[in-house]
Amino acid sequence: MIELIVNDQVVRMDVPPDMPLLWVLRDHLELTGTKFGCGIAQCGACTVHLDGSAIRACVTPVGSVAGRRITTIEGLSRGDALTPLQQAWIAHQVPQCGYCQSGQIMSATALLAQNPNPGDDEIRTAMAGNICRCGMYGRIHKAIRAVADGAVAIWDPAAQGDAREVQHG
Amino acid sequence: MGKWTRRAFITTGVLGGGALLVGVGLRMGNRNEELAPLVAGRGEQLVNAWVKIGQDNAVVAIIPQCEMGQGAQTALAQMLADELDARWEDVSFMEAPAEDAYANWSMAKGYALAGVNIPPILEGSVNGLLFQATKAMHLQTTGGSLSVRSTGVYGMRVAGAAAREMLLAAAADAWQVDSAELDARQGRIAHRASNREAPFAEFAAAAGRLSPNAAPTLKRPEDFKLMGRSKPRLDIPAKVDGSLVFAIDATVNGMKHAAIKAAPVFGARVAAMEDKAARQMAGVVDVVNLDDAVAVVADNYWLAEQALKSVRVTWSETDNDDRSSEGIFKQFAADMERDRAGGTSTEDLARGDAQAVIGNADNVIRRSYRVPWLAHTCMEPMNALARVTASGCEVWTGSQNPLGFKHAVAEALELEPERVAIHQHMMGGGFGRRSRPDVAIQAARLARATNLPVKLIWSREEDVRHDFYRPAVLSEFRAVLDERGNPLAWENQFVDKHEPVEAPHIPYDVPNQYVHFTDSPTHVPFGAWRSVDHSQHGFFTESFIDELAYEAGRDPYEYRRDLLAHLPRHRAVLDKAAQAAGWDQPLGEGRGRGISLQQSFGTIVAEVVEVTVADGDLTVDRVVVAVDAGFAVSPDGLKAQMESGVIYGLTAALYGEISIENGAVKQGNFHDYGALRMDRAPVIETHIINSMEHWGGAGEPGTPGSAPALANAIYAASGIRIRELPISRYELVPNRA
Known part of the structure; x- marks a missing residue:
């Protein structure tokens, strides 16, 4: 047992x-x-x-x-309340297929618990053990950065290119 | 069953195209009585095939495309909801069931009739005819970057607009007013003159009795309210707390677990099997000989794996037991040489007389490139759960073609298709791999053999060694430049032609072109790998044009640009990428930029890659992408797909190599089939151009251009010209997993 x-x-x-x-x-x-x-x-x-x-x-x-x-x-979360990292994952629209994301979030959570304000290279090194075949490394990095910087994680369409970019080719 | 191939469908589409114009009178009509039992729950009214409305005014878009991470389901729901004038907060989606009635004819329509304008009067006939064709082929495929550009354009928008017209007609009837006096907005219908207003739900039942208009009036782009906006993806919240159930997480009562080992050499069979030790292990239910594989069924997966290791299998000998990568590449070279000498290759594209120009020239530039096989390595290993009872077979899996899987499982088990149910799940990656039903069939056979529900999970080693691979390809070029250095003649011969047919064709204005190919079959199974033939030909053609620019002593961006005067969209995309990357700003010692341009799946993409080559190490610093997909339905979704496609392409360019030894795949897991990781991933910036031309795809077009832009950047930085992938073969990249 x-x-x-x-x-x-x-x-x-x-x-x-x-x-x-x-x-x-x-x-x-x-x-x-x-x-x-x-x-x-x-x-x-x-x-x-x-x-x-x-x-x-x-x-x-x-x-x-x-x-x-x-x-x-x-x-990770307490009841229905997502952790700041999980909220940042939504705010930065991180997951694509989502399969690797439990592992990514667990690695990122451990990183911030041990080092609340990591440098960019520290984030890259700490997260190198987690493969994302959808290639969302940039978004994962930004989401961790946002939480480390204490940025409030709310989905902001304007920041994500909601404004139409029209250019006639 | 009718086996679906893209090429076969084009043929069918052409036949259909010939027939429909003489007026084969198949119209879609009102199919709700047939469809509602498949999709509508209590209190839900099916308005037409692709949309239902609940009593609470909840709008559910029924999406005939699968979700493997690409975000298609949210984008398609946006397209339907916009044309319907629904309130976004009321909108959700469900995936269309794997039933013949939900064969995805709108996707087939986009593919078969790309660029064909159909008179409204014939719309119903076209739809009906294509529906019959796609139903016959069990077509519900997600691939070819077709979701938005075909299903969205020909299905979701039309369905949304038609449903809106039906609701307005029903409201006009109920209120006894002219429907022209009514407005639909935010999920409600209003009558201006009388100030009456009511939610869609009030008219859904009456609307559902009408026949949809196959050619309703669609919105003009300036009237779009949801299309062109980045909406948070509806599937993401369940992907951050572990609650999303992938097929690998599915369970049913009494379920057992299976591990499997297939014949290492493709085509080999089980000759003998010694399984006594495995059978004696407590918790092992059965050891099953599947002829080309052996599986252990046990109480839990780990136990099944342990027991499988104790099974001794003797595999049959095959003609392929001595095949190797180098031997196969020698075969390619010999077959190409034979075709060249005998003039027996197959013509792919001919313009002018490239062979005569090259034959008469003194200074011919010759280059040869090659790429290896590639596996897909979806993060979620291949898996399926199956249960076989007297009434039929159920399969829980993630599929890029649920309807095709249903028919494939039915055929394998010799059941009527209506006795097979596919419980489709969101996929932990697809990339083309999950269009093949092999694992679902294995699980179904194990469930039948043991008379128990069985969840089969492949180990990563099985996944790497039993994929359907992006083929290894050899491609040779000959070119002649004119007095200004522009290409006068371009000849390209390669092995292995698949789809899309235009993948090897260049956009550049070269007066004499001859593209031809040699068939040189191997025993390694072929599969569609994100962007299919574009993944190799993008590397070949965009590397060779780069080499020609340097041969001509010209800047590789300016050189391409000068050859694109006839294609202003391409030129604009190329310019955008170059400007955004700061192409004219010099980089320091050991650094360099490379550029590429590739149109694929209806979308034009230019990429500029910046690298540093120093101390024998390569760093990919930055990738700038410019993309013209006609119109970005979800700008953030398009950006995400570009980021994803770039990383997928860079991973393959840097590390991706499946090699063949003694007839079998040598690699087995991420330690020897490596992936790009965050510590070496570049910053990626995406710039969107909405040209408002034909809408293109998003899932694949980011991939083909990253390998050549990277190789071209390495040349600019170091003078080392990459003509063979992966780049880890070269000294400048440290070998790492």
């Missing part, structure tokens, strides 16, 4: 200790917001927090984190 604290809840499961945390979360706890992407800690889609730090759940044997605090994307 393995005990974990997942999103502030104590859970006990009869699973083999070498089973990766990713599959415990997805198949046993039905927390499917954490995604499978590569299985070898190369893409970051499975990023969750272990005692507040970002880890790759796909290569973390569940036995190695017994008794520890795990936070997944489902446990």
